Amino acid sequence: MTARLVFDVAAGLAILFAAVMVVHRHPVKSVLALVVSFFALSVAYVMLSAPLIAALQVIVYAGAILVLFLFVLMLLNVPEEVRQKSGRPIHHTLSALAIVVFAAVLLGALRAHGATNAAPSTSPLTGEVAPVARLLFSEHLLSFEALSILLLAALVGAFALARREGRT
Amino acid sequence: MSLADVGFVLLRVLGPVLVILLILPIPMWVERRGAALIQDRPGPNRVGPFGLLQPLADAVKFFMKEDIVPANADRFLYVIAPGIAVFSAMTTFAVIPYGATATIAGREVPLIGADVSIGILYLFALTSLSVYGIVLAGWSSNNKFSLIGGIRSSAQIISYELAMTTAAAGVILVAGSFRLTDVVAMQSGTWFGFLPRWNVFPQFLGFVVFYVATFAETNRVPFDLPEAEAELVGGYHTEYSSMKFAMFFMAEYINMIVASALTVTLFFGGWTLPGFHPEGLGGVLLSVVIFAAKTAFFVWVFIWVRWTLPRFRYDQLMRLGWKALLPLALVNLLSTAALVVWGVL
């Protein structure tokens, strides 16, 4: 019972701060709202018996990716978005329509959901890290190594894109 | 969960937090007198015997100073930044075991805030969050020096985090678990009958990398360029006064204590000593005292280094972190992995 309560509160906070992120016009404040939202999501992950993912969410997502966003925003000195009269109101109407249709479809799909009859995996879910690690380094080793090469490619690519012209 | 259970949980969680807050004046006093000792001068000796009440005078000063918010500063972020710094500093202590498991009134009370399965990862997560306190302080002050100081400091923390976690990975590899209680338990006993089984002996390189990285993580000399008075006015806490500055000050000391506690836990056996088996409440208290003594020694080393070494320039600092410490930490990790595979460790 308490697990459900904590999850509901955490998910509620995540949704609330995500809404703040979407609505707020100042980009730095909206990044910070997203940080809080990701922190709340991390708590929700812990409730779903995934403490490793929760820790990684805070370390990688909230603690590295969003810090990178914050740096770029500060260094580019991105200004507050000015609420202006759009010359093409059809853009807003179509966006709102798309979101409403999507939400309706999603709720309809949720209504018809049901857990599939898949056989449970051999390693039942405890809050331990060892089963995840064991699986990661045995069955999914190739993907793991490919991921590390992907990260290397991203590192080199980001460096090549963002450096100033004419410098080796 | 009876009331007694809740009481014990509160005791073991709040206990170290309150103790740390209460003993904060001690590192402050030791810093001032220790600096004086190293610099061959008397140091504070007016306020109370041997200047022991100096931290109290400092606290009164912090309360009495005018609390300024700069004109064009972002008010909300400006006020919340020191709070984030202190919050992340204090909550990191939750996963560090500070004593043996006590048996009070028939129930086992492990002397650790929360023995989560992700142990040390929780600590790294909170260190990542402390970056926000600094970068927000720098940006919201609406001051060029603060911004530069804040960005330099956060870049420094992120860079040295890598070396720190890779060095810690060597310890985790040998322990086979993220839980710090497992790491401490693995370090009990001796090799050859006299050498304690501490991780500092087989992984000395890892210890050196880790300890140097903690200096950078806590923004202490020789890595304190982002807050150095001579370089950047005051870095990210230029515009802070009174209680908000006191909070940054507190956060720095708490970070120092936590970093020392973590070094002791990972590399020096935590609360264990070879040949020491805690029995009863006296044994548990002795284990806490042992832990506190080891941590206090490393806090003294922090202070000692501050008043001995000159400061790194920023580019030297970044070069050290990326080109020296990270490769060394990787070498340590690989050699430790080899030793584990060959069954030596």
Added chain:
Amino acid sequence: MTANGIPLGDVLLASGALFALGLAGALMRRNAISIFLAIELMMNSANLAILGYASTLQSVEGQIVVFFVIAIAAAEAAVGLAIFVAMFRHTETIDVNRINLLKW
């Protein structure tokens, strides 16, 4: 019902709400970096749904998938922000309405 007694419907509802908010942000904002943030939010909502199902089906593979998603999102964020920085250097703006050089 997930492992801890959290109904799967709760998890999916939260995930759906987050995804809708992310979609709204991606469609409504003018700032390229804010659009990117909304996309990151959408990826997190997918992570939440995957973990909800993983908990229901007592499967650890779900956590592995989310691990990969987080790592790939990190790589994508790095490259995307590098593109934005390069773009900003050329055009002095990151307003997506004004970056329309491909259109004559």
